[in-house]
Amino acid sequence: MSFVAKIGAIVTFSAWDATRAAAIIEAEAHRDGALLPVLHALSRAFGHVPDEAVPIVASTLNITRAEVHGVLTFYHDFHREPPLPHMLKLCRAEACQARGGEALAAWAQTRLAGCDTVALEAVYCLGLCASGPAALLDGRPVARLDPARLDRLLAEKAR
Amino acid sequence: MSLRLYVPGDAAAVAVGADEVAAALDAAAAVRNVALDIVRNGSRGVFELETLVEVETAAGRIGYGPIDPGEAPALLDAALLDGGTHPKRIGRPEDLPFLARQTRLTFARCGITDPLSIGDYRRHGGLTGLERAVALGPSAIVEAVTSSGLRGRGGAGFPTGIKLRTVAEAVAPQKYVVCNADEGDSGTFADRMIMEGDPFLLIEGMAIAGLAVGATRGFIYVRSEYPHAIAALERAIPTARAAGLLGRRVGGSERAFDVEVRVGAGAYVCGEETALLESLEGRRGQVRAKPPLPAHQGLFGQPTVINNVLSLAAIPFILAEGADAYCDYGMGRSRGTMPIQLAGNIRNGGLFETAFGVTLGELVEDIGGGARSGRPVKAVQVGGPLGAYFPPTLFDTPFDYEAFAARDGLIGHGGVVVFDDTVDLARQARFAMEFCAIESCGKCTPCRIGSVRGAEVLDRIISGEAVEANIALVEDLCHTLRLGSLCALGGFTPFPVLSALKHFPEDFGAYKMNAAE
Known part of the structure; x- marks a missing residue:
């Protein structure tokens, strides 16, 4: 199948490895304005940006650790803690609100309270605004959600 | 000969099972020993019909939708009968009233072609604009875009031709073309659809802009919430290079231009x-004071054309068909077409490209x-999220930059989000402040602190505490946000808040009684 099939694939993250991190950073460092690509690449490999990576990023890009910290903490996408195995990014923006998104969010919060396998995050718009409520489940877009459909999708992840 | 089927690869189709439909069709074909050629096209933009499967027949393409994966075997049997009967047969998609009523200039190919086939792109009119641009030369390109009347489709509505001229006239060692594909407004998805459904169009528009101003490098800054758009562009760019749409001799000219995707x-x-420029440079996404304008000192301090996806994607048509062909559509100072996005609680949601001037009531x-x-x-x-809430009494407002501004609203990036009578506008006003705070x-202080205070004061209004005084406070705060903020986030958050107060006072508790006295 085409490129779209690959996106929802389950990703397993590596444990911290300083040598690997240095290689990842080095591979992106030649770009102009490389910091965001570097932090994305580290997140893809480790699931988050470990504190140990910050000084390596700073010295490779010749910027201060404070600058790296500033960028790392500014953007919603970057995480400093290891992730749970699964991530549900549920859209909370107006177009999904208009289609029952808030009731679904309340339900999901109850359903996933204390859950140690699926993290729930708010996201503001996935561009699926005529098919909401919508979410990204492990990076894969899902729409026309209601509690029953979301339950089925989460059950597949629990398996 | 194999049977050709179209199953959209657009995220809105994938989100309701298009990948599973394609897989199920493949499996059903294997059982029947039939050779299938499945094209993952873009979406036609009629989302209630996704997954919309189309079959190529002697009489043109026949659509079936919405199709669930379980329906694939029966659908294949119908398809094998040259577009035969099936409960979900909709006939030729282009005959659907929703599509037949549109004027698709920018979206002419979206949903029809294979997005990653440069041959398909060329057969459907692609690359003509670039060829004309190469023949015309920089100043004539700028002139064509200027006289087309094209204005920035990201929301601000600034004339695109003036931006191009400013950067063209600048003298610098390096110039850039930056595409703003950070389409964050709720209710909008046109940029996403173009990037997924016709990525060469955007690349062609950027290449033409590069020729016009003398830029050799381009960046497409795409939001991370759009993984399919990123994937489509990453696949389209090498193909574009191989076809001479990018590279050292763009479109056979003596000029170089190349683009790179960056993810928000x-x-x-x-x-x-x-x-966006700060973010591209590797910093926190903090707004810069203007001046200097990006056209003078933009990316890495160099003259930069920065435009929305839809603005750049409109340029190939203008070059191919002429400025007048574009300018003939529209009203007043809003020329050409606008890809309007119908979203939220609406029966026929989707992409509706039409000339400016259609009224809000017709749309909704x-x-x-x-x-x-x-x-x-x-x-x-x-x-x-920075747009005003309009009640049905304002449905006679024509879709036009100035007409919306005259009624204290804005058309922004063309998203229309519909709410039914269960919505509480006091809560929506509060959400606007909360969103601004997040x-x-x-x-700048008005935005950073004002939004937090705004949400708090609206909470008091919602709980019925000193409603009249607190509404006065919110109105005053909105005045400060509007005049004191550095950019549109703080500056326009008052639009949803004040419009909710003005048009829906009944949702603000005691305010209604006070206003009536």
Whole structure:
């Protein structure tokens, strides 16, 4: 199948490895304005940006650790803690609100309270605004959600 | 000969099972020993019909939708009968009233072609604009875009030709073309659809802009919430290079131009052009003070054309068909077409490209079919989270930059979000402040602190505490936000708040009684 099939694939993250991190950073460092690509690449490999990576990023890009910290903490996408195995990014923006998104969010919060396998995050718009409520489940877009459909999708992840 | 089927690869189709439909069709074909050629096209933009499967027949393409994976075997049997009967057969998609009523200039190919086939692109009119641009030369390109009347489709509506001219006239060692694909407004998805459904169009528009101003490098800054758009562009760019659309001799000219995709990181404010440039440079997405304008000192301090996806994607048509062909559509100072996005609680949601001038009421009631819930429409938010809430009494407003501004609204990026009568506008006003607080870049005080205070005061109003005094406070705060903020995030958050107060006072508790006295 085409490129779209690959996106929802389950990703397993590596444990911290300083040598690997240095290689990842080095591979992106030649770009102009490389910091965001570097932090994305580290997140893809480790699931988050470990504190140990910050000084390596700073010295490779010749910027201060404070600058790296500033960028790392500014953007919603970057995480400093290891992730749970699964991530549900549920859209909370107006177009999904208009289609029952808030009731679904309340339900999901109850359903996933204390859950140690699926993290729930708010996201503001996935561009699926005529098919909401919508979410990204492990990076894969899902729409026309209601509690029953979301339950089925989460059950597949629990398996 | 194999049977050709079209199953959209657009995220809105994938989100309702298009990949599973394609896989099920493959499996059903294997059982029947039939050779299938499945094209993953873009979406036609009729989302109620996704997954919309189309079959190529002697009489043109025949659509079936919405198709669930379980329906694939029966659908294949119908398809094998040259577009035969099936309960979900809709006939030729282009005959659907929703599509037949549109004027698709920018979206002419979206949903029809294979997005990653440069041959398909060329057969459907692609690359003609670039060829004309190469023949015309820089100043004539700028002149064509200027006289087409094209204005920035990201929301600000600044004339695109003037931006091009400013950068063209600048003298610098390096110039850039930056595409703002950080489409964060709720209710909008046109940029996403173009990037996924016709990526060469955007690349061609950027290449033409590069030729016009003498830029050799381009960046497409795409939000991370759009993984399919990123994947489509990453696949389209090498093909574009191989076809001479990018590279050292763009379109056979003596000029070089190449583009690179950069991925955002979940900050709404990076849709603001100077915050986007900061982010591209590897910094926090904080807004810059203007001047200097990006056209003078933009990316890495160099002259930069920065435009929305839809603005750049309109340029190939203007070059191919002439400025007049574009300018002939529209009204007043809003020329050409606008890809309008019908979203939220609406029966016929989707992409509706049409000339400026269509009224809000036609869009919502006539074309959109009213609320999907079947309840009365109470409010429509046009232009994303910074746009005003309009009641049905303003449905006679024509879709036009100036007409919306005259009624204290904005068309923004063309998103129309419909709410039925269960919506509480006091809560929507509070959400606007909350959203501003979450997404504020923190640089200017009115936005950073005003939004937090605004949400708190609206909470008091919602709980019925000193309603009249607190409404006066919110109005005063909105005045400060509007005049004192550095960019549109703080500056326009008053639009949803004040419009909710003005048009829906009954939702603000005691305010209604006070206002009536």
